[in-house]
Amino acid sequence: MLDTTTIPLAVLLFPGGLFALAFGLALKGLDRRVAARLQGRVGPPLAQPFFDLVKLARKRTMVPDIAAEPVFLGAPLIGAVSMLLCAALVPIPGVYAPNPMLGDLLVLLYLLAVPAVVLMIAGSASGSPFGAIGFSREMALMLAYEGPLVLVVAAVALRVGSFSLTDIVAYQQTHGAFLFDPVLWPALAAFLAFYPANLGIVPFDIPEAETEVLEGPLLEYSGPALGLFKVMSALKAVVVLGLGVALFLPLAPDGLAGLAVHLAKLVVLMILGVTLLRVSMGRMRIDQAFAFFLKWPLALSLLSLAIVALA
Amino acid sequence: MTLMQTLTEKAKNLAVRSPWIYRINAGSCNGCDVECATTALIPRYDVERLGCQYCGSPRHADIVLITGPLTARIKEDVLRVFAEIPDPKVTVAVGVCPISGGIFRESYAVNAEVDHYLPVDINVPGCPPRPQAIIEGVAQAIALWRQRI
Numbered sequence: 001m002l003d004t005t006t007i008p009l010a011v012l013l014f015p016g017g018l019f020a021l022a023f024g025l026a027l028k029g030l031d032r033r034v035a036a037r038l039q040g041r042v043g044p045p046l047a048q049p050f051f052d053l054v055k056l057a058r059k060r061t062m063v064p065d066i067a068a069e070p071v072f073l074g075a076p077l078i079g080a081v082s083m084l085l086c087a088a089l090v091p092i093p094g095v096y097a098p099n100p101m102l103g104d105l106l107v108l109l110y111l112l113a114v115p116a117v118v119l120m121i122a123g124s125a126s127g128s129p130f131g132a133i134g135f136s137r138e139m140a141l142m143l144a145y146e147g148p149l150v151l152v153v154a155a156v157a158l159r160v161g162s163f164s165l166t167d168i169v170a171y172q173q174t175h176g177a178f179l180f181d182p183v184l185w186p187a188l189a190a191f192l193a194f195y196p197a198n199l200g201i202v203p204f205d206i207p208e209a210e211t212e213v214l215e216g217p218l219l220e221y222s223g224p225a226l227g228l229f230k231v232m233s234a235l236k237a238v239v240v241l242g243l244g245v246a247l248f249l250p251l252a253p254d255g256l257a258g259l260a261v262h263l264a265k266l267v268v269l270m271i272l273g274v275t276l277l278r279v280s281m282g283r284m285r286i287d288q289a290f291a292f293f294l295k296w297p298l299a300l301s302l303l304s305l306a307i308v309a310l311a
Numbered sequence: 312m313t314l315m316q317t318l319t320e321k322a323k324n325l326a327v328r329s330p331w332i333y334r335i336n337a338g339s340c341n342g343c344d345v346e347c348a349t350t351a352l353i354p355r356y357d358v359e360r361l362g363c364q365y366c367g368s369p370r371h372a373d374i375v376l377i378t379g380p381l382t383a384r385i386k387e388d389v390l391r392v393f394a395e396i397p398d399p400k401v402t403v404a405v406g407v408c409p410i411s412g413g414i415f416r417e418s419y420a421v422n423a424e425v426d427h428y429l430p431v432d433i434n435v436p437g438c439p440p441r442p443q444a445i446i447e448g449v450a451q452a453i454a455l456w457r458q459r460i
Contacts, residue, residue, distance in 0.1 A: 050325070
């Protein structure tokens with residue numbers, strides 16, 4: 001189990017790295033395609049995010065005169081690398097269990113916060129007023145959703161008695177999935193409110209709102225640097241949805257069938273939880289989103305933690 | 312070297328399937344802008360199927376649509392925004408105004424023709440042009456862009 005030679009493989013090839021990136025881009029393409037169909041359009045091909053990435057790699061990166069250049073160019077790199085590490089930390093039930101040397105749920109929690117921090121740094125380093133607005137909105141939103149996330153994770157970990165995702169998956173395989181465990185339903189509801197905010201989709205795409213602040217922190221980015229942000233967001237979709245599966249519904253057979261089941265779960269989650277949500281809702285204001293998170297998800301996750309602690 | 316060249320060709324073929332479009336209104340009467348929006352937004356002319364995406368930031372743009380006769384008031388800003396767009400890019404002038412000034416051609420307040428100030432690659436004449444014409448202009452721009460990227 002503690003064979004360290006497989007760690008680079010897990011980070012760079014499977015299930016992190018290339019595999020997660022390819023799957024994440026496919027998920028993004030599916031999302032755009034399904035959204036177009038729901039609006040009565042034909043929509044782009046499934047591989048569109050991949051074309052976008054190749055295009056961005058061939059463009060020039062421009063750095064604004066007033067930007068802090070090392071930070072401006074370093075931020076997307078840090079974001080993409082942190083998500084690369086994250087992808088290797090999420091188990092695929094029946095197929096892949098992360099090496100304990102690599103880290104557990106706590107490391108994942110910290111790494112999951114990096115993209116938001118990176119966006120804040122990028123927004124302020126770019127020197128653009130829209131970037132600054134994006135920065136302040138991102139910070140407010142992050143303060144609002146990080147609390148519930150930590151409490152949800154704490155509730156699940158307390159139920160299992162371990163912060164290792166491998167243990168959490170194993171526990172559910174013997175005791176039944178937490179999706180059907182009423183004790184953890186409030187935590188599930190809180191998680192369902194958390195992930196749209198973390199993935200930055202409507203109703204919670206407030207920091208990058210295209211029609212208000214012109215993509216905020218990403219406004220000044222072009223070429224390969226913007227491409228790295230696209231890589232980061234594709235990997236983040238796989239990580240966050242994969243985390244949801246590992247926490248609440250990790251039941252799957254072993255081997256290739258298990259991989260297929262896992263990927264199918266992510267596709268269903270993407271279409272039902274992301275695409276349908278974003279085409280059917282409008283964007284909230286930052287104060288509304290802040291109040292929402294401090295009211296419902298926080299209360300629900302606290303409730304869940306209390307029930308688990310008492311049960 | 313040959314492998315490098317084939318890979319570059321392959322990458323080019325993939326890259327041209329992702330042209331992001333940016334609109335600059337250089338003092339247009341909004342007629343052409345409405346047609347541009349129609350081209351992009353309504354299901355009938357969905358350009359997203361070509362991989363096109365309207366972007367809000369000039370830094371993300373590949374194909375620039377310019378409308379209007381470049382009024383004196385907005386000239387400096389248009390030139391500045393145009394300089395912000397990273398190479399390689401292609402410029403499409405939409406409507407008759409960028410070509411000759413259109414109905415504003417004798418006004419003291421316009422700087423048409425636009426190609427005195429900006430490298431216009433493709434003209435889409437019309438007052439305003441139909442969405443089909445704009446799509447054809449964009450398609451020609453993609454072909455030109457392929458040689459530059």
